[in-house]
Amino acid sequence: xxxxxxxxxxxxxxxxxxxxxxxxxxxxxxxxxxxxxxxxxxxxxxxxxxxxxxxxxxxxxxxxxxxxxxxxxxxxxxxxxxxxxxxxxxxxxxxxxxxxxxxxxxxxxxxxxxxxxxxxxxxxxxxxxxxxxxxxxxxxxxxxxxxxxxxxxxxxxxxxxxxxxxxxxxxxxxxxxxxxxxxxxxxxxxxxxxxxxxxxxxxxxxxxxxxxxxxxxxxxxxxxxxxxxxxxxxxxxxxxxxxxxxxxxxxxxxxxxxxxxxxxxxx
Ligand code: ATP
Ligand code: ATP
Ligand code: MG
Ligand code: MG
Ligand code: MG
Ligand code: MG
Numbered sequence: 128x129x130x131x132x133x134x135x136x137x138x139x140x141x142x143x144x145x146x147x148x149x150x151x152x153x154x155x156x157x158x159x160x161x162x163x164x165x166x167x168x169x170x171x172x173x174x175x176x177x178x179x180x181x182x183x184x185x186x187x188x189x190x191x192x193x194x195x196x197x198x199x200x201x202x203x204x205x206x207x208x209x210x211x212x213x214x215x216x217x218x219x220x221x222x223x224x225x226x227x228x229x230x231x232x233x234x235x236x237x238x239x240x241x242x243x244x245x246x247x248x249x250x251x252x253x254x255x256x257x258x259x260x261x262x263x264x265x266x267x268x269x270x271x272x273x274x275x276x277x278x279x280x281x282x283x284x285x286x287x288x289x290x291x292x293x294x295x296x297x298x299x300x301x302x303x304x305x306x307x308x309x310x311x312x313x314x315x316x317x318x319x320x321x322x323x324x325x326x327x328x329x330x331x332x333x334x335x336x337x338x339x340x341x342x343x344x345x346x347x348x349x350x351x352x353x354x355x356x357x358x359x360x361x362x363x364x365x366x367x368x369x370x371x372x373x374x375x376x377x378x379x380x381x382x383x384x385x386x387x388x389x390x391x392x393x394x
Contacts, residue, residue, distance in 0.1 A: 146223040152263040153214045153270045154221070156230040157277075160206030161256040167206075170249055174296070175288035176336045183245040184208060185340050187237035189373050192342055194233055200392050202274055202380065204281035204339035208234065211270065223261040231259040267393045275381040281339040289332060290317045293325045334377035341376040343389060 148154050160166060172180050188208045192198045197216035202209045210230055212218070219225035235257050242251045264270040287309065294305035309317070321327040329337075346369050353366045378385055386393065 148221040148223050148226070148261070149263055149265070150221075151214055152265050153267075154212040154216065154223075154226055155209055155262045155264060155270070155273060156212070156227050156259055157207060157209040157262070158231050158234055158257045158259045161258060163206035163255075166255055169252055170246070175285070175292040176333075178335075179245040180206075181335060181340070183238065183241060185342070185375055186241050186245070187234045188340075188342055189375075190237040190241075191230055191233045192344075192373050195229055199344070200274075201342040202277055202339060203342075204277065205284065207277075209274070209277055211274075227259045227261050231257050270393070271380075271386065278339055278380055282337060285332075285336050286314060286317050286329060289327070289329065289336075290320050293321060293327065297325055338377045338379060341378060341380055341385075342373050343376065343392065344371045345374040346371055 167177070167180070170180075184203050184206070188201050188203055188210070191208075191210060192201055195210075196218045197213045198210050199213050200211045212226060219229075235255070238255060238257075239251065262273070264273055290309060291302075291305050294300045294308060295302055298305070300308065308320075312320075318329050321329050349368055349370055350365050351368055352363045355362050355364045380386075
């Protein structure tokens with residue numbers, strides 16, 4: 128038929144490079160907001176952590192997990208999110224470009240779509256963009272180390288930013304002076320400045336800021352009413368079902384405990 132006919136132009140498809148992800152590897156897609164340092168300023172994000180922005184990021188990640196196939200865990204902090212596809216996934220025949228573009232576009236459209244739910248008083252001034260990359264991890268240890276790396280990054284940046292903005296907003300220092308003050312300081316020094324000069328115990332800062340956000344699937348039992356048709360009419364009956372939903376956690380994923388409590392993620 129007409130639709131099946133091949134034109135003389137068909138050969139150009141051969142130019143498409145094969146980007147099949149290696150079998151048995153965990154497929155990670157990480158995205159990151161483009162130029163969000165400026166985006167945050169222009170939209171008056173509170174410093175160092177704007178809750179609305181973090182919650183919007185989490186909402187977008189939830190949309191990605193619900194709409195796309197085979198994502199087992201996601202981790203987010205600042206303007207970035209990582210999504211881990213099951214190592215056995217055969218979604219789009221494991222084509223890297225399909226994974227990456229579906230994740231990034233679903234996330235970016237969600238960011239605009241849900242913006243007003245989180246920033247009711249702040250109009251979105253222009254369409255934000257996100258970059259994406261695909262990384263393959265051949266072992267469970269490599270995958271855990273990847274996630275640990277991102278959470279360690281969250282901790283280091285958040286500790287720095289917490290002191291920096293305390294010095295700048297409460298300590299009366301300029302941004303240059305605050306930067307100068309922190310040059311060469313270790314974690315212990317930063318904790319000490321926070322405690323002695325600002326009466327802030329870093330360990331009491333919100334978990335979402337210190338640990339980032341972990342999204343996992345959780346089974347929930349629910350009772351639904353089902354209509355049963357009988358010869359003498361119909362009757363409502365209660366039936367138990369299990370459903371999977373996406374849950375948000377702000378916990379440590381570097382140590383053993385999380386992985387002991389969620390063995391299904393690496394299974
Ligand atoms: P690039 O395009 O290279 O990623 P960038 O400006 O986005 O550049 P990042 O290293 O990704 O640089 O840093 C993101 C920046 O966005 C942070 O440094 C911070 O200034 C800002 N930001 C992101 N999320 C928040 C938030 N929830 N609250 C306050 N600031 C935020
Ligand atoms: P996939 O996710 O694999 O791309 P798809 O349903 O998007 O699946 P496509 O081959 O991309 O499949 O085809 C896009 C379809 O969208 C068309 O077949 C048509 O039905 C519909 N479509 C797109 N643009 C228009 C348009 N302007 N007017 C009417 N229908 C459209
Ligand atoms: Mg970057
Ligand atoms: Mg960025
Ligand atoms: Mg970033
Ligand atoms: Mg299409």
